[in-house]
Amino acid sequence: MYAQMVKSEGKTDRAEMSPEERAFQDRIDANEKIEPKDWMPDGYRKTLIRQIGQHAHSEIVGQLPEGNWITRAPTLERKQILLAKVQDEAGHGLYLYCAAETLGVSRDELFEKLHSGAMKYSSIFNYPTLTWADMGAVGWLVDGAAIMNQVPLQRTSYGPYARAMVRICKEESFHQRQGYAVMMRMAFGTPEQKEMAQDALNRFWYPSLMMFGPSDKDSVHSAQSMAWRIKMNTNDELRQKFVDETVPQAEYLGLTVPDETLKWNEERGHYDFAEPDWEEFFEVLKGNGPCNDERLAARRKAWDDGEWFREGLSAYADKAAARRAASDLAAE
Ligand code: BYC
DSSP, X not given: OOSOSOOOOOOOOGGXXXXXXXXXXXXXXXXXXXXXXXXXXXXXXHHHHHHHHHHHHHHHHTHHHHHTTGGGOSSHHHHHHHHHHHHHHHHHHHHHHHHHHTXXXXXXXXXXXXXXXXXXXXXXXXXXXXXXXXXXXXXXXXXXXXXXXXXXXXXXSBHHHHHHHHHHHHHHHHHHHHHHHHHHHHHTXXXXXXXXXXXXXXXXXXXXXXXXXXXXXXXXXXXXXXHTTSOSSOHHHHHHHHHHHHXXXXXXXXXXXXXXXXXXXXXXXXXXXXXXXXXXXXXXXXXXXXXXXXXXXXXXXXXXHTHHXXXXXXXXXXXXXXXXXXXXXXXX
C-alpha cells in the first residue's frame, strides 16, 4: 500500500449527496472559495489536510538537499543566493502549516506524523545532491516542476491554500531562474563543468518527472480532488506540460535529456517521452529511497534539539497572557 488510508471519500453522483453536500458542490462548481468556517464534507477537510500537510513537509524537508551546499558554494554571491532560497523554502513550509491549521489540525500533530513516517513529503528530496551542478538542476528542474504544479493551485477551491500559493509561486519563479542561471554558467563553462551539468541533468530528470505523482491510471485521489477543485489538473497533464517547457531549455544549454525516446509529436503538439521507473517511485514512497533515512533522521534531530526553545517560547507566551489578563482585571 503506497497511499495513506485517508480515502478521498466524496460523492460525485449528485443523487447520492445530502442537501448540504449538494449545496457545497454547487459552491465549488460556481468557483467560489471555501473558507475555514464554512461547512465542508469531512472527506474534503481530510484531503486538504493530507495534501497541504505533505506540501508543507516537502518545503521543510526540501531545505536539506540544498542546505548541504551552503557552506560549499563556489562564491560569496552564490552562497547568499542559495541561503536566501533555502530560507524561502522554510517560509513556504510555515505558510502551508498555517493553512493546514485552519482545518483543525495542530502543527504538533503534523510534525508527529512526518517524524513517524505516517505522512509523506515529496519523493524528490530522497535523492542526494552530489555536486555543485546539482544546485542548478534542483532550481531548474525541481523548482520548475513545483511551479508547474503550484501555479494552478493558486486557483484551488480552499481560500487559505490558494492565497498561500500566490506568494509561494512568485518566490519559486525566482528559484527556478537562479537554478537555470547556475546551469548556464556550468553548461557554457569548461568541458568539466559542462560534464557536471549533464551528469546533474541525468540524475534529476526522472525523479523530477516523478514529482507530479503516479500516472493518472494509478492516481487514487485525482478524480475526487478534481471534482472538489482541490486539484486543477491531472498528474499526467502537468508532467506533459513540464516536459514540453523543459526540453527546449535543455537544448539551449546544449545538454541532452537522458531519454532516447524523446521526440516532438507534430500530431499531438507535445513531446513523446519515456515514463519514469514507477517501481523505483513506489519504493521511494515506501521509505526505500537513497536518502529517506537520512532526511527523516535530520528532521527528527532538529525537532529534538529545538525542544528547549519551544518550551521557552511557550513559557514566555503563558507569562505574557497572564500579564495581559492581570492588567485587564486591574483596568475593570
Ligand atoms: N512524492 O493519488 P495521487 C518544493 C503520493 S516542494 C511523494 O496522485 P494526489 C520545493 C500521494 O500523496 C513542492 N508522495 O495523490 C521545496 C498519495 O499518497 P497518500 C511539493 C507522492 O495527492 C524545497 C499517493 O502517492 N509540492 O517546491 O492526488 C526545495 C497517490 O498519489 C508523490 C507539493 O506538495 C510524490 N512525488 O496527487 C525546492 C504539491 N506523488 O497521500 C522545491 C501539492 C504522489 O495517500 N501536492 N504521492 O499517502 C499535489 O499537488 C498532489 O498531492 C500530488 C499527488 C500531485 C503530489
